[in-house]
Amino acid sequence: MKIVKIAPSILSADFTNLESEIKKVEKAGADLLHIDVMDGHFVPNITIGQPVVSAIRKKTKLPLDVHLMIEEPEIYLDEFIDAGADCLTVHLEACRHLHRAVSFITKRKVKAGVALNPATPLDGIKYLLSELSLVLLMTVNPGFGGQDLIPSALSKIAKLNEIIQSGGFNIDIEVDGGINKETAPKVIKAGANILVAGYAVYQGDARKAIKSLRGL
Ligand code: ZN
DSSP, rough: OOOOOEEEEEGSOOOGGGHHHHHHHTTTTTTOEEEEEEEESSSSSOOHHHHHHHHTTTTSSSOOEEESSSSSSGHHHHHHHHOOSEEEEEGGGGGSSSHHHHHHHTTOOOEEEEOOTTTOOOOGGGGGHHHHHEEEEEEOTOSSSSOOOOOHHHHHHHHHHHHHHHHHOOEEEEEEEEOOOTHHHHHHHHTTTEEEEEEEEEOOOHHHHHHOOOOO
């Protein structure tokens, strides 16, 4: 089994104190920093863009795990890589030419991820698994923090894990949405190894929260 990594989403941070919020989760033992980019089209919400990613890059050594919840992400891949993304994830539903987007990211020596909404079947990514570093499964409908995990997500994680194991691929399974100390053991058991957490980490004692999400 892979080591479980915790990726706090800055979506739940206090944006007026972003630097200290990032330092807080860094000191608390976060493995990655998850950055949710939303455009108001692919998802109803609008969050942050490249200038903020680039500002964050200067303030932390944590790998930046950038999740593009935007239409036509192909147009912006270069800019987010230049801004400092270590891993760039695009949504299958938002890409007309998914393979082209993934190849573009890997050619620039950045880890490529593909994200799937809860209703999207796994079939659409099977043909490019050999090029992916991670598959992100949305465990809520994307757009807002603080939602409950959709129960059917667990069997989808398990199915993806089986596909990855049987194919011998080295791909992380990341889950995003509704992860807290109650749901974390379930998604880990199903095969997820990167857990995005927002509210669970930023509200209260971050170190304790990250430890309990790891199951320690
Ligand atoms: Zn995300």
